[in-house]
Structures are given as C-alpha cells and as structure tokens.
Amino acid sequence: MPTPRVAAIHDLSGFGRCSLTIVSPVLSAMGVQCCPVPTAYLSTHTGGFAGNTFLDLTDQMGPVTAHWRAEGVTFDAVYTGFMSSCEQMARTADLIQTFRRPGCQVIVDPVMGDHGRPYRTCTPDICRAMGELAPLADVVTPNRTEAALLLGMDYEDVRLDREANCRRWCEALSLEGRRSVALTGVSLTADTAGAACFDRETGQVEFVSAPLVPESFHGTGDLFASVLTGALVRGRSLAEAAELAAAFVSQCASRTKEAGTPHREGVDFEPLLWRLGQQMEENPCRS
Ligand code: PXL
Numbered sequence: 001m002p003t004p005r006v007a008a009i010h011d012l013s014g015f016g017r018c019s020l021t022i023v024s025p026v027l028s029a030m031g032v033q034c035c036p037v038p039t040a041y042l043s044t045h046t047g048g049f050a051g052n053t054f055l056d057l058t059d060q061m062g063p064v065t066a067h068w069r070a071e072g073v074t075f076d077a078v079y080t081g082f083m084s085s086c087e088q089m090a091r092t093a094d095l096i097q098t099f100r101r102p103g104c105q106v107i108v109d110p111v112m113g114d115h116g117r118p119y120r121t122c123t124p125d126i127c128r129a130m131g132e133l134a135p136l137a138d139v140v141t142p143n144r145t146e147a148a149l150l151l152g153m154d155y156e157d158v159r160l161d162r163e164a165n166c167r168r169w170c171e172a173l174s175l176e177g178r179r180s181v182a183l184t185g186v187s188l189t190a191d192t193a194g195a196a197c198f199d200r201e202t203g204q205v206e207f208v209s210a211p212l213v214p215e216s217f218h219g220t221g222d223l224f225a226s227v228l229t230g231a232l233v234r235g236r237s238l239a240e241a242a243e244l245a246a247a248f249v250s251q252c253a254s255r256t257k258e259a260g261t262p263h264r265e266g267v268d269f270e271p272l273l274w275r276l277g278q279q280m281e282e283n284p285c286r287s
Pocket of ligand 1: 013018045047119218
C-alpha cells in the first residue's frame with residue numbers, strides 16, 4: 001500500500017511547538033508523508049512570546065501549487081491550519097481546488113483563538129476569511145472559541161458540557177450535513193475532555209473522550225488535528241481518528257504537566273511519538 005501523502009499548509013514557528021513543528025513529525029510517525037507549504041516563518045508562535053520575527057511566504061504558495069500540478073503530484077489530503085492573512089487563505093483555497101479529487105480529503109483546522117478570545121493576529125477580516133475557507137472542507141476541527149466564531153455566536157452560549165448542545169453545534173457546523181465536524185473541547189463529565197464528531201457518511205454524532213488534564217498548553221489543537229488527519233488518511237473513521245487524537249493529546253498533556261514544561265513551549269509530545277507509530281502498526285490501514 002503506498003504511503004499516504006498530505007499537503008500541509010501551516011506556518012513554521014521555530015520555537016514553541018505548534019503548526020509544522022507538530023504536523024510534520026506527527027504525520028511521519030503515523031506513516032504518512034508530509035508535504036509542507038509553509039505560509040510564513042516565525043521565530044516563535046504569537047502566544048506567550050513578545051516580538052516574534054515574521055517572514056511572509058505567501059508569495060511562494062501560488063508557484064508551489066503550480067509546480068506540484070505541473071509535476072502531476074497528487075495528495076490523499078490537504079490539511080490547513082493557522083493563517084496570518086486573507087491573501088494566504090485565497091492561495092490556500094486555490095491549492096485545495098487544484099488538488100481536490102475523489103480520495104483526497106480536505107481537513108481545515110479553523111485556527112482562530114482559544115478560551116473565548118481570538119489570537120492576537122486574528123483580525124475580524126481574518127476570521128471572516130476563515131469562515132469562507134471552512135466551507136471547502138470535508139472535515140473541520142474547531143474548538144469552542146472557533147465554533148462560536150464560525151457560527152457567529154457568543155462564546156458563552158456555545159456550551160460543550162451537554163450531549164444535546166454538542167449535537168446541535170455539530171449539526172450547525174456541518175452545513176446541513178455536507179461536511180464532517182470534530183468539535184473539540186467537549187467535556188461531558190468533570191474529569192474527561194474530548195470531541196463530538198459529526199460524520200457526514202453516517203449522519204451520526206459520536207462522542208470520544210480521554211482523561212482531562214486540567215492545564216492548557218499551547219498547540220494542543222494542532223496536535224489533535226494532526227493526529228486526526230494522520231488517522232483519517234490511514235483509513236480510520238472520523239470517530240476512530242478522534243478517539244486516537246483525544247487519547248494522544250491527553251497523554252502528552254499529562255506528561256508535559258509532570259515535566260513542568262512552560263505552557264508557551266507547547267506539549268512535550270516527542271518522547272511519546274512512537275506510540276502513534278505503534279498504533280498504526282497494530283491496526284494497519286483498512287482503506
Ligand atoms: O497553535 C496555533 C498557532 C499556530 N501558529 C502560530 C500561532 C498560533 C497560535 O497562537 O501564533 C504562529
């Protein structure tokens with residue numbers, strides 16, 4: 001079976017694990033080839049560090065798309081994350097339209113904010129553009145803040161502690177069942193955290209959960225969406241992929257908490273990566 005291949009459109013931040021420094025190692029560990037399209041190079045991510053450098057690589061995105069198309073490259077998924085301008089989202093939409101075909105899943109992580117607040121770089125224009133990019137997705141992976149932004153609702157009103165509410169938000173985010181949704185930050189009991197998954201193939205919402213680690217590290221959303229993407233292209237169903245992702249995020253957060261790693265440095269996932277490889281080996285692709 002050929003190694004699945006993913007075009008990963010994210011920034012590259014040198015320090016403070018997030019985006020491509022999570023996406024690339026996670027996909028590789030899962031037996032998936034990562035083909036990065038770095039949207040920008042930053043010295044650090046923008047949360048918890050002041051004065052990060054920023055080299056915009058948006059101008060490369062069109063030529064990279066054209067070159068790959070000319071070479072006849074195909075992908076099993078296009079996976080997008082943090083965006084720093086509306087222009088980047090337009091180029092991302094072009095890349096998606098270029099490589100979309102049967103068998104290529106489009107996963108949009110609509111990275112915009114956390115804990116009820118948009119990230120510092122996420123202007124209203126960027127949020128609006130993300131709302132226009134997300135309908136191109138086969139699967140979206142918002143957290144509670146991003147769900148509220150996509151739905152145009154107040155954060156406080158998007159509560160994720162009751163099954164019935166989660167079903168309602170998932171269905172609203174699914175655009176009448178046209179796309180699948182993995183809504184993160186769902187906590188149906190005090191000691192668990194996980195996701196509500198609307199699968200457009202079945203029309204059902206399923207819940208997955210893992211032990212809650214009561215601390216918030218940078219990049220857990222990127223880690224969740226990366227594992228989900230890897231598992232999807234390795235043939236897992238949405239709920240199976242989300243289950244694996246929730247469990248891995250929980251294990252890594254627990255380890256990071258024990259290690260006392262500063263929150264802004266992100267989740268200390270590298271020592272646990274082998275587990276993802278093992279999971280894929282034990283339960284090889286069914287597609
Ligand atoms: O983890 C999301 C993310 C990705 N990339 C950059 C960020 C953030 C969140 O702050 O700043 C550059």
